[in-house]
Amino acid sequence: MKENLPVCHHCSKMDCIRKHGLARSGVQRYYCTSCKRTFQVRYIYLGNETNILRQVKALLDEGKSRVEISQTLGVSQGIIDRHIYLITLEEEEKVGD
Incomplete structure (x- = not known):
């Protein structure tokens, strides 16, 4: 079975x-x-979860800093930096279209 x-x-x-x-x-x-x-x-490790990018994006929209986001989500600032970079790449692609 x-x-x-x-x-x-x-x-x-x-x-x-x-x-x-x-x-x-x-x-x-x-x-x-x-x-x-x-x-x-x-x-x-929570940095590998699939919805972390959405959570980072939502917290950035609320005006939270990198340090506050990393403490809230329980991941390192390096992971937050990587996701912020991915968000900016995504936004640049939208502007370029």
């Missing part, structure tokens, strides 16, 4: 997922045969 496998975080398909060993933390990893990428359902 096939157990319920998760939906791919990258391509959102669920019919081509297979187990792919364990992470160092002991959490189950999965492999998507469609997009050929691996992912975990649950991450121990």
